[in-house]
Amino acid sequence: MTAITIIISTLTAVAAIFAVLFFQDRKDAMKYESKAESLSKELNDLRCDLARRENNGGDAMVPLTRENIAEFLKREKTGEVEISEDSNVILYVVNGERYHIECSRLPQQFILRKGYGGMERAAVHWDILEQAAIQTMKDLVMVKLHVNPNDGYDFMIVSTTHTIAALREDYDFFMSLIFDAERKLREEYWKIMKVVHPEACVDEQHDEHSVNIEDFATKMAQMSAEQKKVQS
CATH class of the missing domain: 3.30.1460.10 (Yope Regulator; Chain: A,)
Known part of the structure; x- marks a missing residue:
């Protein structure tokens, strides 16, 4: 195997490794983006619920007696x-x-x-x-x-x-x-x-x-x- 062949093989292997890492990072990024969107929606829901409770004058949990x-x-x-x-x-x-x-x-x-x-x-x-x-x-x-x-x-x-x-x-x-x-x-x-x-x-x-x-x-x-x- 010549030196050029070795270099090409090495570069190919490195490229493959980087490709795997890129797609893995991309997959993780998409997962984190989805998680962030979910957390953002949950936060907005909590804010709406808090505003509704405040509008109800703090009576949201006051029982009927x-x-x-x-x-x-x-x-x-x-x-x-x-x-x-x-x-x-x-x-x-x-x-x-x-x-x-x-x-x-x-x-x-x-x-x-x-x-x-x-x-x-x-x-x-x-x-x-x-x-x-x-x-x-x-x-x-x-x-x-x-x-x-x-x-x-x-x-x-x-x-x-x-x-x-x-x-x-x-x-x-x-x-x-x-x-x-x-x-x-x-x-x-x-x-x-x-x-x-x-x-x-x-x-x-x-x-x-x-x-x-x-x-x-x-x-x-x-x-x-x-x-x-x-x-x-």
């Missing part, structure tokens, strides 16, 4: 809040209307209710109200309604919300659901009434979208009282 819920309502929604002494119930008033939150199953379930007390049975057609409630629940699956001639009727939302931060995000949505359920119940009630008892819907000024069932019940009760006075 009777006292914490009452404080949240007083601080951000209404000053008319009362905690029942003999049960895990919070009573509060918004725009003149009463609501209550049951805390007996926290943190498994958050239960928001709005109810109407019992009325004279003759004033409301309870069978029709039950039908209207069934249709309302079909259309608004998150809302449950209970209809009882002796106790009245109520709207209920059950949620797995378990922190004050989550409640802050969900509260307005829950309240809007109850509002929608009230409107839907009125619509369904009067829709059936017009078919089954058209004589009770003779008022041409009646607006089924704005008149509350309780308003109708009160009107009927007053008419019944006036008729009794006339008869006596």
